[in-house]
Amino acid sequence: MAVRLASIKTIFGIDLRTLALFRVLLSLWILIDLFMRARDLVAHYTDAGVMPRTVQMEHLHITTWSVHLANGSAWFQALLFILAGLVALALLVGWRTRLMTVLSWALLLSLQNRNTFILSGEDNLALILLFWAMFLPLGARYSIDAALSRSSNNPNNAYCTLATAALLLQGMSMYFFSAVLKTHPIWTQDGTAVFYALQLDYLVTPLSLWFRQFEGLLTGLTYYVYVLELVGPILIFSPLFHRTFRTLLMLAFITMHLAFALFLEIGFFPFISIIMNLTFMPGWMWDRLARLLPARTERPVAMWFDRGCDFCEKTCQILKVFLFLPAAPVRPAQDDAEIGAELEARNSWVLTVGDERLFKFEALSKLIAVSPLFFLLGKVLGFPLFRKPGDWFYDWVGRNRSSFSRVTALLLPWRESAPRFGVLTQVCAAAAFVFVTVQNVSTVPASGITLPAQFVGVRQALGLYQNWTMFAPHPEMTSPWPVVEGELADGTMVDVYNGRIGLADFDKPDVVSQHYENYRWRKFLSNLEDQSYEDEPQVLALNYARYLCRSWPADMKPSVALSNFVLYFQVERTPPPGEQKSVETRQVWLHDCLG
Template sequence: MQGSPPAPLFIAAPLSAMSSDSLAIRHPRLHAVFGIDLRTLALFRAALASVLLFDLLRHYGDLGSLYSDAGVMPRQWLVQFDTPWHLSIYLINGTPLITGLLLAVQALAALALLLGWRTRLAAVLSFLMWGWLCNRNPLVLIGGDLLMACLLFWACLLPVGARWSADAALSRTPPPADPRHLSWASAGLLLQVMSVYFYSAILKSGPEWLPDYTAVYYALSLDRYATPLGQWLLHFPVLMQGLTAYVWWLELLGPPAILLAPLLPGRLGTGLRALLMLAFMSLHIGFLLCLELGHFPFVSLSSLTVFLGAWFWNWRAGQPRAQQRLTIYYDQDCGFCRKTSVLFRVFLGLQQTSIQPAQPQPRARALLEANGSWVVIDQDDRAYLKWQAYLRLLAASPLFGWLHRPLSAAVLAGPGERAYDFVGRHRGAFARLSAPLLGERETRFETGPGGQTLAALALALIAAWNLSTIQVLPARVQDGLRPLFQLSRLEQFWNMFAPYPLKDDGWMVIDGQLANGDNVDVLNPGQAPNYDKPEHLSQTHRNIRWHSYLGRLSEKDFARHRLWFGKYLCRQWNADKLDSDREHRLLRFKINYVFEPTPPPGQITHTEQQTLWSHECFPSAADSDSEAKTP
C-alpha cells in the first residue's frame, strides 16, 4: 500500500487491499473462523429477505391503528417525547395511504433482495427503511426487529448477491469464481449473530438461571406468551430444569465454541460447528412451539444459516442429481428467451447446464420450429419441451429438486402447458416489459475498500457497545455512541429473559359503558366484560405488534401512552355511531388489568385487579373533545 493510513483504519487497510478470495487462500485458518461461503451468503439473503417480506405484508393490517395519526401513536407524540435521532421517512405524513405506499416500496425492496436483483441497492434500501419503520412506533417493537436491522446492515457490506441471484445471471462481469469469502464484514456478521446469545447469557444473572434452574418454568408460566404446548410442558418440572441448563450453557459456551470449532483438525471442527448450529436452531424451534414471540425465531433461524459450511454445498454438488449434464436450447432471435434460460440455470443451481441457441443445432432447431418451444436435452439424449422441459430442469436442481415430484402431478400438466403457451405467444410483450428489469450491466459483487473500512469500524463500535451493556466497559461508552446507534438503528441490548423471566403475568379487560347503559368489552365488541383468564391467553392477541403494545401499556414506564390509546378506542368505536346508532355510542371506559404474579414452583397463584386508566368519550369523538384521567 502507498502512504500511511490513518491510525483508526490501519487494521482495515490490509483486508481492503486484496480480494476476499485471495485473503481466504493466504489465510486459511482465518477464513475457517471468519469466512463465509458465497452460497451460504445467498441462502442467508433469501431466508432473511423472505422473513422481512412476510412481516412487511403483515403490517398492512395495522396501517391505521399503529402507524397513522388516527391510531395509537400519532406523530405528535414522537416529536414531543422520542429521541430526535430516530429519524423516519414515515413521519412525512400521518395517513394510512402514504404509510401503505411507503410499505409497498419497502416490500418491493425486500422482494428485490430475495431475488438478488440490484442486490446491494435493495439491501441498503431495506436497511434504511426498516429502521425508519421501527422508528414510526417504538412501542410495538420486539427483539426480532432489532436483530433484523443488524443483519440487514451487514448484508449491505457483503456479496450476498454473488450466487443464485438475478445479478449473477445478468451481469457482464462474472461473480467471483471462488466461493470462499473473507472480509471484515463476514467477521462482523458472524460475531453479530453470536453476540445475541453470548451477551444474553451474561445478562441472565438471576438465580432462576443458576443455581435454581427454574427460568424456563417462569417463562412458560407467562400465559400471555406461552402456547398450549408450552403450558403443557409445565407438568414436567425436571424437564424444565434440564431445558434451563441447556439454554444458559449453550448461550454462554456455544458462541466461542462455534467460532473456534473450525480450528480443530479434519472433520472434527466441521462436525462440531454444524452440531452447534443445529443446537442453536433447536432453541428457536422450541421458542416457536412453546412461546408466542412473533417473527423473532424466524429472523434468528435466518441468521444462523451463516454457519453452514462449504462442506454442505460440496456434498450437494456431488450428488448424482447435480452431476447431470443438460443443455438448454433457446430461440437465438429471442433475447428474452436467452435471459430466461440463464435465470433458470442460476436460480436452480445448474452449474453443469449448457445454454446454446437452437438454430445451429439441427435437432434442436427442428423441435423448436415444430413446437414453438425451448428444448432441454439431457445426458441420455432425451428431449423435453415446454412444461416438461421445466420439470426436467427442476429434477436436476440440487436446490429445488424436492419440488419435482409434487409439480409433476398430472393435474398440473395442463395448466403448466397453457402457462408456457401463454408466455410463448406474448414473449414480445414480456420482453418489452422485462427489458428495464433484466438489462445486462456491470455488477460489482465485492464491497470495495471503503465498505470494508466501514465494516471494520462498525465491528469495533458494536463490540464496544455490547461490552458496555455487560459493564465490561463503562456506561459512558454507550452514552457516547448512543446518537450514532439510534440514528442507524443498530442500538442493541440482548436481554431476553434477563436477568430472569418476568414474574408478573396478566391480561387486560376494558370495561366500557354505552349510551344505552350496557356494559361491553371494548376489546371484544359484542361481549360483556369478563375478568376470568382465557384458557389460552397467548392466542387472544391480534398479532405480536398488538401483543407488545398492550403489554407495555400495563407498565408504569409507558403510562403516558394510555391517553392516546383511550382516544383511539373512542374514535374506533364511535366512528359510525354519531348519528345513526347513538344509543350504542361508547361514553366511557376503564382500562383494567388483572395481575397474576407467577409463584415459585409448587405454590398457588393469586390475582389482583387494577384500574390503569379511565376515559371519557364525548359525542364528537375528536381528540380535543376527549378527556382522560388516571384512577
C-alpha cells in the first residue's frame, strides 16, 4: 500500500481557528504578565526602584528603545500598563486585530527594555511570538473583525504562507538549537543533567525536593529531553506519517512544559511555550472537537433585529460569532410581517427557536443556552432571579440605542475587505526568518559566525534576540539566596531582607525558592549575585541597596531610620551524585544608608 506524503501546505500551514486560539491565549498571557509585573511597579519600573532610568540606559544598546524610559514616575508607568492592558483586551476579542497586534508587540518590547535585569526566556519567546503574529490573520475567526466582515476572504480554514512557516519553524528552532548547545557530557554521556537541574534549590518546587530521590528516573528523563529537543523539531515537519508525528510530538512538548511547571519555578515560560506548541494544532482536531460538542437544540435558531439599527445588527453578528452559532441567520424583523409586528409591539429584538419566539433578556439567555460552548451560563441566566434586572438593562439599552448606534458606527464599522497579508508582508516575514536563523546559527560555537554591529543594531531595535541556552551547555551548579543583616540608627539589629526586627537568619530555608518574593525578584537578585564575581562596578548591588534604604518598613520603628546593612548571599554548590552539598557565605555589599 502506497504511503501518502503530506503536502507543503499541510506541513507549513496553520488552521485559521488555531490562529484564533493563538490570539486569545497570547492576549491572556499579556494580561497575566501585566498583572504580575504590576505588583512591583515601583520597585522595578520607576526611578525610586532598583533600576533608575539612568542606570538602565547605560546597559542598553544604542538602537534599543523604550517609551517606558520617558518618565520615571509611578503614575506614568501605571498609565502605560493600563494602555497595554486595554490593547491586549482589544486583541483578545479581535477588534482591529492587526493594529492591536502591532501595538501589543511595541508596548511589550518597550516594557521589557525598561528593566532588562528581570527578564528570562519567557519574555524573549513571548516577544518573538508577538512579532510573528503581526504577519498573520489572527482575526479571521472568532473575532469582532470577523463578525463585522462583509468579505468572503479566507472562506476555508486552511491557511499557508511564508509567515505561517516562519512561526512554526521559529518555535521548533528554540528546541533544536537548545539541544545543539547542550554540549556538556552530563547531557550526552552521564545522563545527570536533570539531576543537577533539580538540585538548584533556589529554582525548584517542593515537588522537586521529593522527586529528585529517583536518580535512575532522572537519568532517563535527561536523555528523553535531549532527544526530544534534538529530533522532535525535525520529525514534526515530516511528510511521512505527518498526522501521527505532529500529534504525538506536539503532545510530548506540551507535557514536557507541564512537567517544567510542576518542578521548576521559572515563571510563565512553560505556559508561553505551550501557546507556541498549540500553533501546530491541525484543522482535523478542530473538526473532531466540533463533532464532540453536542447540539443544544435540533430546532432552527434565528436572530431578528430592527432594520436601520446599526447597533442592533452588529450586536447580533457579534453574538453569533462568539457563541459559536455559525448557522444562525441574522435578519431584519421587517422581512417577516408577523415578527416585525411583535418587535414593534414589544420594543424588543426577537429570537426564534423553531416556532418559539423569545424577547428581551429571556431571548439573550436562551441564545446563550443553545451555544455549544457557553450553554451552562445560559442556563444560569435563565433563572427567574435574573429576569427582572436583565429586562431593565435591556430596556435601558433600547432607550439609548440611537446613541449606541453612533458609537458602533464609529468604533465598529463594517469591514468591506479583510486585512491583506500579501506579497510585501510575506517578503518581510521571510527576511525576518532568515535574520533570526543566521542569529541562531551564530550561537553555535562551531559556526565561527560573528554578527556585525549593524546586524546587532537591527536585532536590538526589533527585539529579535535568539540564544536558547535553557540549561545549556549544562545546568547551573550553584544555588544562591540572599541574606541582608542591618542596623537601625538606634543600634537595633534588623533582618532587612524580610523586613523584621532581630538578627538575620543564615540557615537554609526549608524551600529556598519560596525565599524569593517572586520569579522577577529571583532573576534580579541572581543577576546581582552573578555580577558580584566581576571586576566591573557593582551597579545592581548599589541600586538595590539604595532601594532597601528607601523602602525599609516605616511601621517597624517609624522614627528610626535604617542606618547600615550587609548584603550576603548563601551559595550552595551542587556536587556530583552521592556527595554532600556545601554552603559558602559570600559578603557582596556593605552599605551606609545615612551617607
